Amino acid sequence: MTGRVIVITSGKGGVGKTTTSANIGTALAKDGYKVVLIDTDLGLRNLDLLLGLENRIVYTIVDVIEERCKLKQALVKDKKNPNLSLLAAAQTRDKSAVTAEQLKEICDTLKEENDFVLVDCPAGIEQGFQNAVAGASEAIVVTTPEMSAIRDADRIIGLLESKEEIKSYKLLLNRVRPSLIKSNEMMSVDDVVEILSCPLIGIIPEDTGIITSTNKGEPIVNDENALAGKAYRNVAQRILGEEVPFLDLDEPKGFMAKIKNAFAKLKAKV
Amino acid sequence: MGILTDIYNTVAKFFRPQEEQNDASKSVATNRLKLVLMQDRTNLTPKILEQMRGELIDLLSRYVEMDKELLELNFEQEGDQVALMLSIPVIRAKDEEEIEAACAKLNEENAEESSETVCEEAEGAENTEEDADVTEEVSETEEMSVSEEETAEKKTKKKSRKVSNPEGMNETERPEEPQDVVFDNSEA
Structure with a gap:
């Protein structure tokens, strides 16, 4: 079996790379695929927190590279889903502890026994990014409808284009706020896609549920009712090659809803 | 009076469709971003762009009379290709x-x-x-x-030009x- 290696990257920090990695990984595992998540953010690891696995980590990716353990020993199984496992980043080391070749080797080994290897990339375009991209053949570029995030995504797309190994890259637009788009205070999905001219793989609405799900260490895809969870499940379906329409994020259109919106706007202005 | 117009504006705003409101913020962001990305992608600095604009104006004004202040020079992305879009408000050829x-x-x-x-x-x-x-x-x-023969004709042209130009050309x-x-x- 040869699995797919997908790097999740963004350029800018704080746009939701790690959240996206955790959720797509969990969603794919729920569908019965074998998934490994690799946290390559050495020194600033967080993927373990989002999955609620922070207390189970014994070995890290640096331990594997420096041969203190076998690769299999370092893989931490998810609490709920045995299909999902995590290869954590070392918290006490920096990006230079790993080389691109070493990471590529790990990805190549892992894809032998898994359907998906998702690489959570650190922010920036330096060594950490180069490492994370080394073993991947596909990329998901996470951005938000803000100027700085889009500019950085554009830079990342340029870098991905120059990499021969990356066969395809897609855009995931995170933290979309339909009410702001409607009032022309936020760039719309079409605006962003047009500017970056990159195919879209997902639109994730801003969801306060993300905060509580991070607090609990449980990805939001596990919450059947959350809109962001549904959006992430759709992304997973699209990765699997299914054509799923993008969620209609428009606000409720009833009369009462309109009045409520109007009052909310007035309140915000005051 | 100020208070009255304020109230009028607030009430009018309430009834106006949402799309018309706050149009500035989003389009400002889009335009700024397009420009900055074009500079990032092509390594063209604002200085060089302005120079290019100036030279284009010099060249084109040999052939047409145009509103130089409204001339727009933009880069537009169409698929993988970047196109240089020049929009020239022509007053007359x-x-x-x-x-x-x-x-x-x-x-x-x-x-x-x-x-x-x-x-x-x-x-x-x-x-x-x-x-x-x-x-x-x-x-x-x-x-x-x-x-000298065509002066009369041109005079009429000039008049219409003046009318079409709202700015005080005097x-x-x-x-x-x-x-x-x-x-x-x-x-x-």
């Missing part, structure tokens, strides 16, 4: 004599290219000529020199300002 005159000026310029200062003077002269329609007297005499100093800006940049 110049006729053959004017074009010939402008080209002759250019040839003179080329001949004098050896010394930079002379060249600059010539350019300046050319430009005042192009903007001559601003001051009626100047342009009239010039057009007379181009061809002020002779005004249109020279953007010219200066362009020139500063092309020299730099």
Whole structure:
């Protein structure tokens, strides 16, 4: 079996790379695929927190590279889903502890026994990014409808284009706020896609549920009712090659809803 | 009165469709972003862009009379390709004599290219000529020199031009300002 290696990257920090990695990984595992998540953010690891696995980590990716353990020993199984496992980043080391070749080797080994290897990339375009991209053949570029995030995504797309190994890259637009788009205070999905001219793989609405799900260490895809969870499940379906329409994020259109919106706007202005 | 207009504006805003409100913020972001990304992608600095704009104005104004302040130079992305979009509000096309005159000026310029200062003077002269329609007297005499037969025809043209130009064209100093800006940049 040869699995797919997908790097999740963004350029800018704080746009939701790690959240996206955790959720797509969990969603794919729920569908019965074998998934490994690799946290390559050495020194600033967080993927373990989002999955609620922070207390189970014994070995890290640096331990594997420096041969203190076998690769299999370092893989931490998810609490709920045995299909999902995590290869954590070392918290006490920096990006230079790993080389691109070493990471590529790990990805190549892992894809032998898994359907998906998702690489959570650190922010920036330096060594950490180069490492994370080394073993991947596909990329998901996470951005938000803000100027700085889009500019950085554009830079990342340029870098991905120059990499021969990356066969395809897609855009995931995170933290979309339909009410702001409607009032022309936020760039719309079409605006962003047009500017970056990159195919879209997902639109994730801003969801306060993300905060509580991070607090609990449980990805939001596990919450059947959350809109962001549904959006992430759709992304997973699209990765699997299914054509799923993008969620209609428009606000409720009833009369009462309109009045409520109007009052909310007035309140915000005051 | 101020209070009354405030109240009116607030009430009017409430009934206006949402799309019309706050239009600025989003389109400002989109436009700023497009420009900055184009610079990132092509390594063209604002200075070079302004120079390019100035040179394009110089070239095109030999053939058409245009509203230089409204000229837009943008980069647009179409798929993988970047297109240079130039939007020129044309006031009127110049006729053959004017074009010939402008080209002759250019040839003179080329001949004098050896010394930079002379060249600059010539350019300046050319430009005042192009903007001559601003001051009626100047342009009239010039057009007379181009061809006396067509003066009458041109006079009517000039009138319509004046009507179509909402800005106070009587002020002779005004249109020279953007010219200066362009020139500063092309020299730099």
